[in-house]
Amino acid sequence: MPTVSSEELATAAGVNSAKLRKDFSYLGSYGTRGVGYDVEYLVYQISRELGLTQDxxxxxxxxxxxxxxxxxxxxxxxxxxxxxxxxxxxxxxxxxxxxxxxxxxxxxxxxxxxxxxxxxxxxxxxxxxxxxxxxxxxxxxxxxxxxxxxxxxxxxxxxxxxxxxxSIELQILAFHEQRKAGEDSPSPAAPAAAARSGAGVRSSASRKGPDGDVPAVMPA
Amino acid sequence: MPTVSSEELATAAGVNSAKLRKDFSYLGSYGTRGVGYDVEYLVYQISRELGLTQDxxxxxxxxxxxxxxxxxxxxxxxxxxxxxxxxxxxxxxxxxxxxxxxxxxxxxxxxxxxxxxxxxxxxxxxxxxxxxxxxxxxxxxxxxxxxxxxxxxxxxxxxxxxxxxxSIELQILAFHEQRKAGEDSPSPAAPAAAARSGAGVRSSASRKGPDGDVPAVMPA
DNA sequence: ATGCCTTTGTGAACGCGTGCACAAAGATGG
DNA sequence: CCATCTTTGTGCACGCGTTCACAAAGGCAT
Known part of the structure; x- marks a missing residue:
């Protein structure tokens, strides 16, 4: 029976093994102590939970x-x-x-x-x-x-x-590219927040705002 | 001079106004107390920080x-x-x-x-x-x-x-769709983590994993 | 059957981001 | 010039997710 340990999976995915185990525990997926997780069973459980088995x-x-x-x-x-x-x-x-x-x-x-x-x-x-x-x-x-x-x-x-x-992904790349180049930081503390934000992808509609919509780049 | 308050922007964006002000403060953008932010200046500052003014x-x-x-x-x-x-x-x-x-x-x-x-x-x-x-x-x-x-x-x-x-975005929609339908939750605690994860978009390479790559849906 | 080794599952601590609440600052009107 | 009102900027506390660390559990060899 092919198995994987949480440690193997965590290393491959670049995440913490404890987090991975805790996440799996929410799925009710049970591994075997001293052995690891049955690959086939695990894949099935995750697929089902994610809705991959449905049409x-x-x-x-x-x-x-x-x-x-x-x-x-x-x-x-x-x-x-x-x-x-x-x-x-x-x-x-x-x-x-x-x-x-x-x-x-x-x-x-x-x-x-x-x-x-x-x-x-x-x-x-x-x-x-x-x-x-x-x-x-x-x-x-x-x-x-x-x-x-x-x-x-x-x-x-x-x-x-x-x-x-x-274009958002491209913009994120450009943002990081900008910081690579200008090590003489143009602004004080790097707003890691800006890159993360995304401000909630969920539709929050509310079409009213002061100005129409997303402002184009201002003409400086 | 056209201005906007953090409260207006926050409502329009569906976020907390305090958070918005704090984020702006990282940019070094200064608003005017009692008035708000100068729209033109704010747009310029954000554009510049995000790299939108560059080519x-x-x-x-x-x-x-x-x-x-x-x-x-x-x-x-x-x-x-x-x-x-x-x-x-x-x-x-x-x-x-x-x-x-x-x-x-x-x-x-x-x-x-x-x-x-x-x-x-x-x-x-x-x-x-x-x-x-x-x-x-x-x-x-x-x-x-x-x-x-x-x-x-x-x-x-x-x-x-x-x-x-x-297909990931589509998969996230399907995940939520699944929960809408089956109120009789198929698994105990909903793994909100699963929908969020993304496991770090950053390339963590390490091409070795137990099995080749992302496993296809198992044949049940 | 017993002991050792490996790996899970999870309680507890830590760290971080978000939201609250308020003092400081500036505008505005009398 | 002073009082008042609005809105910013931020210290602080709360809540949540991540990580640590370890006891429990199962496999395996002797």
Missing amino acids: WPVVIVGIGNLGAALANYGGFASRGFRVAALIDADPAMAGKPVAGLPVRHTDELEAIISDNGVSIGVIATPAGAAQQVCDRLVAAGVTSILNFAPTVLSVPEGVDVRKVDL | WPVVIVGIGNLGAALANYGGFASRGFRVAALIDADPAMAGKPVAGLPVRHTDELEAIISDNGVSIGVIATPAGAAQQVCDRLVAAGVTSILNFAPTVLSVPEGVDVRKVDL
Whole structure:
């Protein structure tokens, strides 16, 4: 029976072994003292807890470059996700195959959602269409939305939204890059907080703020 | 002079106003008591600290769907990033314009990096090519890498790597979705830790682990 | 069966970030 | 010029997650 010790896993993952054991204990995963964890059983337990053993039908709305990239992304299937449909507003796209699936028109959105029991939707549309698509997804029964459009979505209570901003990661890199270069720190105490923040990815909506939205770089 | 109070900003962002003030104090940003923060000055200070006022030339390697999507992403320019070049290994792609830029062949990688003083590279290649591309980028002088390929990259000390796994966000949504549905909790105490973890995005390499890499869902 | 060795599971301490609460500072009006 | 009001900046305390350290437990060899 192949096993792993918490120490091995911790070293490989670069974390503390005690933390790892404590986390596992929350899962109810039981290892064997003096031996370690049964790899197969452990993988199964974690997979189940994370929902990897379930089948999650998802729809991708907006089949531009990004939508197509997502549709082709291999990582989904192995994690329990199944692309139920690709949806685009452009009639010219309808029927055209992308990643082996025919693109469906937005008109069919509601029917697709309900027919497949989809509860997770991915929005890869331009910013302008995102909120509208979001509203339709929610109305059709979707309760979790992954948003790639550069907009903050407003959703009713009970709906989860996660926003992926492709430029944020790049910005974090640039932030560190900046500190590497200028050792003559431009500001006193390094705001480690700034890099961490993220200010809560959860949608806190409240569209009112003093100025419209995220301010562009000021012209100095 | 347009100003904002920490309270206004905090409400808009959905965070505590004291925390916001404390964070600002690390930046050395001084507000005016009884009035608030000068919007213009504040924006400038934050932009500068975050590196938004600098010009960051970046190269994108691997111009498939994802690479093209990144090249077309509008959010980069406004955050100080400038796409210096798009690079692909396919000779057929060479010269073909994507997002207004001609695709360059991989052979030119080193020259492009040094000519433009590029210190940040984006990898959007298939998993198989990622490490190789990474090595060449690092050798050419790149010190920060944003990796979209589903592989853990090994890099020498001093090089920052951030990995973006497009399916992780989806997985987090599925995790919460699972708890929404099954109120009859399948496991005792909810491991809030599991959803948070991320286990440190920093590259901790150490390619040795008991089994190859991330285990696929076990066949139950 | 007994003793030793390994590794788990967890109680307790530590450290850190968040939030509270208030004194100091500046504006504003009389 | 003084009183009052608003809002900043921050010391302090609370709470939570991480880490330490160790007793308990199981395997294994003799």
